[in-house]
Amino acid sequence: MLMASTTQRRIYALVGVAALALTAAACKGGDGTTNDNLSKPECAAFKDYSGIAGKKVTIYASIRDTEEDLLKQSWKDFENCTGVKIDYEGSGEFETQVKVRVDGGRAPDIAFVPQPGVVEYFAKGGKLKPLGDKAKTTATQNYSADWLKYATVDGKVYGAPLGSNVKSFVWYSPKMFKDNNWKIPTSWDELITLSNTIAAGGKLKPWCAGIESGVATGWPATDWTEDILLRDQGPQVYDQWVAHTVPFNDPKIISAVDRAGSILKNPAYVNAGIGDVKSIATTAFQEGGLPILAGKCALHRQASFYANQFPKGTKVAEDGDVFAFYFPAIDAAKGKPVLGGGEFVVGFADRPEVQAVQAYLASAHHANTRAKLGNWVSANKGVDLANVANPIDKKSVQILQDSSSVFRFDGSDLMPAAVGSGTFWKEMTAWITGKDTKAALDAIEASWPK
Incomplete structure (x- = not known):
C-alpha cells in the first residue's frame, strides 16, 4: 500500500572557550538559561536528554490533521522537560516537496519518510546523516x-521506524458472519471455500474492492499482488523480485498475480454492492469496503488503516459493526507472512x-506515549499491548510482535519510483479492466530502469 520550512538555530552566546560551552550545556539550555525541568519527578523519563534546552528541531512529514495533532501531543512532555522545541510541518505534497527542499538547500532537520527507496536515494546522495550512537x-x-534493514544503506543505519501499518487484513461484518454461521478462515483453502459458499448462496458476491486513488490509482491492486506473492512464493522470492533479480514477468510472479486474479477478476466473487469486475478500477479505495456496512459485501482485503474509512460512529471490534481477520497463509508451516509499511525517522542534520x-x-x-493517545500501530518491541486500546490496532501490534510473523515492507515502496x-x-x-496478466507484467518489466 511528498511555505517553505526554514531550519533555525539559536546561538549559544558565551564568552570563553568552546570547552566551557560544552561543560555548561550539561546543565544549561542552548540559550544560556538553566533548565531545571529535568530535576522534576515527572521528567525522570527524559533525564538522558539534557543539554538541548532552547534548541529547535524542524520535522517535515506527510502526517496531517488529527494524526498530526496526536503526534504533537506524543512529544509534548519531551519538549517541556528537555526545553527543546520541535517545529513540525505536515504536507500532502511531502513526497515531491521533500526532494525539492533538500535539493534546494532547505532540508528539514528530520523527515518521516515512508518509502525506503527514498531513504536510500538521500543516503546515497550524501544528504542524510547516519543515526547517532x-x-x-x-x-x-x-x-x-527486518525493520532496520529498510533504513540501512551500505552498512549504515540512517533511520528508525516510527508508525507502522499491517496490510494483511480482511475486513468483515461480525454480525453477518454470526447470522450465517460462517467461521473465520485460518488458511487459504478455508478462505476460498468460504468465498465459494457465499457466492453459491446467491444473496451476495463475497468480495468488494476499490483501487481508484487519484494520481495513485492502482496501489491497492499492487498491495494484493505483494500480499499474495509473499504467500504464493515466499519471502525469498519476494526479496528477489523487489531487488529485480527475479523479473516482473517471471512465471513465479505470474502465478501470484493470477492467484490474486482468482478473486479480484472472478465475476462470481466481485464487486459486491458496487458493480462488475471493471468497477473495481473506478471505485475509490476509501469506498471499496463500505458495502460491508450495508450488508452487501462479506469480505474486503485492506490494511489496518482502513478502519479510519468507515463512517463516524462505526464500532470497529470483534463484536462490533466491522472487524478484520488476518489474511491467511497458503502454507502455514512456512510461517505467518505479513505485508506492511511505515515511516522512518531520518536526519538531514546531526x-x-x-x-x-x-x-x-x-x-x-x-511508542507507548503515542499508543495511549489512540489510533496508532508500531513495530516497537517495547509497546505494551495494554496501552493499545483500539482493537484493530491491538491486533496489528500483536501480529508485528509475533515471532512467527515473516514481515516484508510494501514492495512498490522499495522499487524505483x-x-x-x-x-x-x-x-x-x-x-483489472481486462489486460492479460503476462502482457501487464511484460509492460512493467520493460519499464524497469536500465
Missing part, C-alpha cells in the same frame, strides 16, 4: 533486524538536539 542503540533494542529527538522517537517511552509508483500502479489498473 544513542539513537542507533535505542533503535536496535526496540526494532527487529546536531546534538537532532540526534536526541531521533533517539527519543525510537524509544519505547515514545518509475516502477513502484508508476507502471506497477498503471498496469495493475489495466489488468
